[in-house]
Amino acid sequence: MKKKICIVGMLVNEKSHQAPDVQKVLSGYGTLILHRSGIPYSGCDRGLINLTLMATSEELNRLEKDLKKIEGIKVASLCLIDDAEELNICKK
16 A cells, blocks of 8 residues: 655644543554654643654544544644655656
């Protein structure tokens, strides 16, 4: 199956309660994650997490489904490249 390059964004609404569950899910998909960054909104117990993944469609769908099981988590994704192998081809 072809791997895609995708960006996944998450809004964590109750960070103090949801962070352990989010971390557990992300750790389970750690081999797919190329980059992870976060922006805390400590004053209102929220946070944004951005991921860059290399994953098949099925892997991406499972990750999103597992994250959406956590109450209050908003998840959206965008795939930039449908075949990650394209990154290995340099045209002159």
